Amino acid sequence: MSAALPPLNPAPVSTETRLAYVLRHFQQAYEPMVTVSIGYEETNAIQLMRGDRGFFEGQNPYPPTPTRREWRHQMLPFFFDCFPEEPLLTLKSGKALIGVDLISAAFYLLSGWQEYFSDERDQHGRFPFSASVQYRYGFVDTPVVNYYFDILKTAIEHVTGQPLQTRRWAGGAAWAAFITHDIDNLYSAWKAPAKAALRRFDLLSFGRKMWRHFTRPDAWDNLAHVQQTVSAHGAKSTFFFLPEHRKAANGTPNADYRYHQVRSLLNNVLQAGTSIELHGSIGTSTNANKLHYDAEQICHFGPTGQGLRFHYLSWEPRTTPALVDELLFAFDTTLGFAEHFGFRNSYCLPFQPFNFALGKAADFLEIPLNVMDATLHHPNYLQLAPEEILPALTPMLQEIERFGGVCTVLWHNENFDPANKHNGPRQFHELMEYLRSHNAAYVNGSEILTAIHARQNS
Numbered sequence: 001m002s003a004a005l006p007p008l009n010p011a012p013v014s015t016e017t018r019l020a021y022v023l024r025h026f027q028q029a030y031e032p033m034v035t036v037s038i039g040y041e042e043t044n045a046i047q048l049m050r051g052d053r054g055f056f057e058g059q060n061p062y063p064p065t066p067t068r069r070e071w072r073h074q075m076l077p078f079f080f081d082c083f084p085e086e087p088l089l090t091l092k093s094g095k096a097l098i099g100v101d102l103i104s105a106a107f108y109l110l111s112g113w114q115e116y117f118s119d120e121r122d123q124h125g126r127f128p129f130s131a132s133v134q135y136r137y138g139f140v141d142t143p144v145v146n147y148y149f150d151i152l153k154t155a156i157e158h159v160t161g162q163p164l165q166t167r168r169w170a171g172g173a174a175w176a177a178f179i180t181h182d183i184d185n186l187y188s189a190w191k192a193p194a195k196a197a198l199r200r201f202d203l204l205s206f207g208r209k210m211w212r213h214f215t216r217p218d219a220w221d222n223l224a225h226v227q228q229t230v231s232a233h234g235a236k237s238t239f240f241f242l243p244e245h246r247k248a249a250n251g252t253p254n255a256d257y258r259y260h261q262v263r264s265l266l267n268n269v270l271q272a273g274t275s276i277e278l279h280g281s282i283g284t285s286t287n288a289n290k291l292h293y294d295a296e297q298i299c300h301f302g303p304t305g306q307g308l309r310f311h312y313l314s315w316e317p318r319t320t321p322a323l324v325d326e327l328l329f330a331f332d333t334t335l336g337f338a339e340h341f342g343f344r345n346s347y348c349l350p351f352q353p354f355n356f357a358l359g360k361a362a363d364f365l366e367i368p369l370n371v372m373d374a375t376l377h378h379p380n381y382l383q384l385a386p387e388e389i390l391p392a393l394t395p396m397l398q399e400i401e402r403f404g405g406v407c408t409v410l411w412h413n414e415n416f417d418p419a420n421k422h423n424g425p426r427q428f429h430e431l432m433e434y435l436r437s438h439n440a441a442y443v444n445g446s447e448i449l450t451a452i453h454a455r456q457n458s
């Protein structure tokens, strides 16, 4: 696979660039504060120990093994920790000394450095979870960058004498949830059971299933039902539609429907406050013309298509961020690992990925994907029993709540079919009950954009 990867062409990334990139995200996470100088110099009120040792001048995807240190009863990995004998935080009069290089570590994780420089890809061209530091050091369900920020926050509070609060969401909520559905299939619920009946020569059952198929709507032709179910939980759905119905060249399926035929049936669903965004078909994450073509199909029908998520969570770290900016998408919400729920960039708030070719932050906002239904129960991913799902997700949900983040949920419309007892409507209901009972604000893509843009300007 690696032979087909786009070449590396990184621009230099200076210390100042890394510092500014990380601090910009810090300022979006916390309420506005008194300006305080943060850096590696003796003269900085908050001084960090420098530990990168030229790492960012090279092209190694992985830094040296992180140390482990405890912060607020949590053991955390610290990359670029060259002075393990130094205390994590030393508070003096008018000054704080941070004994680790939080800035380098946060930049490394948030920017997506490992993905850009690694040449490992899976059969779908994706950076595999198994190649990640999150997998190697076992911290995919911990938003480590938010913990780093918590240390920095403590230092700032000491120096300024003022408490810093995490920013709030709509209605003063401490955290938020973004409920999304990729619409891959509307007409294929009958296929697997009919095939299974045929395989066991149960012709009576096969005949019944075929008859139903030709006389009744398909169980996955359920978008109004999805909208109503989500609405009953007090939330609004976002549908990501695939405008491409032809299979990819390698045989990977795209939509089993034609978007322009479906779109005319959606007026009620849209009036109920559902948003429509683009689900970029196979190949669009590396091809500007294809992505443009798909985007036009969605935008043709009105002021939608500000955001996207790629089908199969396709993402080529070396080219996709630039492509998303080139086509002026305001947000993307592809970045989660298909193989495991949690935090692909170790961060639980929307952020700007790094454009390594330009050596600066991308313009679009990444709303990280935390949990996809297929991840929870799938032959290639996790195989959680139905009753294990919410307990498995709970520590991750607690982290997002604690740090004022956004929990992005992907539940395909297929999995609102009551026939699915593994990762189906029941498990979705349990997750939604958890979000509501913990007072998450339900937000859609444009509400998240508005909130983050307001933070960037304050």
Ligand SMILES: [Zn+2]
Binding pocket: 182, 183, 184, 279, 310, 311, 312
């Ligand atoms: Zn898809």
